[in-house]
Amino acid sequence: MKKQFGTDDVEIISHEPLYEGFFKMEKYRYRHKQYQGGWSPVVEREIFERGNAVGVLLYDPRLDRFVMIEQCRPGALKDKHSPWLLEIIAGMVEEGEYPHEVAYREALEESHCKVYKLIEMLGYWVSPGGTTEYIDLFLGLVDSSNLVEYAGLDDEHEDIKVLALSRHEMLQLLANGGISNAMALIAFQWFLLNEQQLDLAGKQ
Incomplete structure (x- = not known):
């Protein structure tokens, strides 16, 4: 339009x-x-x-499961259940970086997963009435067979739990409010809407 x-x-x-x-x-x-x-x-x-950021939904097409992370978020300290949120990989775009470079870097830093194929999803303004933050979302194909349990950078005070969730578990979380941050909701719903048109094959 x-x-x-x-x-x-x-x-x-x-x-x-x-x-x-x-x-x-x-x-x-x-x-x-x-x-x-x-x-x-x-x-x-x-x-x-806030600047520009990148989000990456990690998916293992061979095992049909998603790699998610959990960490404590200061903006959610008043959450009635817990400020530890279930999220997708995310990070800020630093000067001189392209969004796809951030996607590969953050996947390694926050989950120790190497993305072997990156698929562009969409971009959106987070809350343009009050912040300049813009998000580029990607789908990252990974091998989740040897996941680490914890990840994150000490110098960024990251204490991250890495989780592998089946499609059924993700759908249950979506249905019962277990995924409560916008980036993860948008990414997973985009995946469900577009999965049939995606080329999920690739060299591992």
Whole structure:
């Protein structure tokens, strides 16, 4: 669908840094064209500068099972069940990196799995009302027959549990709310919708 407006229809008046730590916060002042004509008033918004990230759903087509990870997440400390979330592999895109390079790197770091075939899934804005974070999702084919139990980088304070889950287990988790983060939900549902059209063969 062709959109009525594009990037040329927004005027960024100013943006100023508010905070810089592990992440950054900036204030934007901008205006944009309106559907019924003319320009909007100047809008001020504080934006969480999260950057671009990559997510990888690891799948073993030979054993028909998925490699997932579990770790404690600070954003989920108020979760009524547990802040240890079941997730797919994920990582930030560093300067000079391409998303596919991050996918291979993070799979090794977070699960010790070597992806032998990478399939592009989709990309999406996480929460564009308040953050710049954009996610590129991939399906990574792996051999899960010799999984490690734990993984992660000590210098990034990662304490990761590696899990191999059958298709039945994943579907049960999806049905009962056991998968509660957006990236994993989107990736697994995309897989289920597109599996019949995917080429899941490849050299291991």
